[in-house]
Amino acid sequence: MVGNIELFPNIHLDVNQLIEQVDGSVVGSVFGTLKDIWEYVFIGIHYSSEEKKLKYENNLKLLSSQIHSNFEGIDPQNLQDPKVSIVGPALEASKYYISEPELRSMFANLISAAADSSLNGKVRASFTEIVKQLEPIDAKVLEYLYQERETPTVEYRNSNKDSGSFNIVLTNVF
Numbered sequence: 001m002v003g004n005i006e007l008f009p010n011i012h013l014d015v016n017q018l019i020e021q022v023d024g025s026v027v028g029s030v031f032g033t034l035k036d037i038w039e040y041v042f043i044g045i046h047y048s049s050e051e052k053k054l055k056y057e058n059n060l061k062l063l064s065s066q067i068h069s070n071f072e073g074i075d076p077q078n079l080q081d082p083k084v085s086i087v088g089p090a091l092e093a094s095k096y097y098i099s100e101p102e103l104r105s106m107f108a109n110l111i112s113a114a115a116d117s118s119l120n121g122k123v124r125a126s127f128t129e130i131v132k133q134l135e136p137i138d139a140k141v142l143e144y145l146y147q148e149r150e151t152p153t154v155e156y157r158n159s160n161k162d163s164g165s166f167n168i169v170l171t172n173v174f
Helices: 016-020 027-042 048-070 082-097 100-113 126-132 136-147
Strands: 154-159 166-173
Touching: 027 082, 027 126, 082 100, 082 126, 100 136, 100 154
Parallel strands: none
Antiparallel strands: 154 166
């Protein structure tokens, strides 16, 4: 049924499962907010073909799984109610990029980081807009640069032998 949660009855953010995984002090509030936004964003998506619907459903499961996995890595003492100004736009945008594994992962990381108080001041609402502008290859490059820490870059120059001058053609190429 379009516009109803019955579209994807098996895909949801299982708040009870998350609560079982961590100490239940502030958990209800944290996951309640996330669940409410999740349902608001993903209810009403309709695909005309069954194949597209199944692919979307699978990608939605992957996003949910990544968020669950990320929450397991957060110290229960650091759980906080995430800012709606971060989680809302991130979930909304993620539905358009959900078929791209690299970008889906970035949105999952952003969503879960918003609930981690140890990252307060480091997680910004503008990150959603930044991720939206990326292509999957950009996400791979950023991940590579983050993992490697030291990456050589080069500058391509077009030299004039007669005058000894040069023009920079490309810079910061790795």
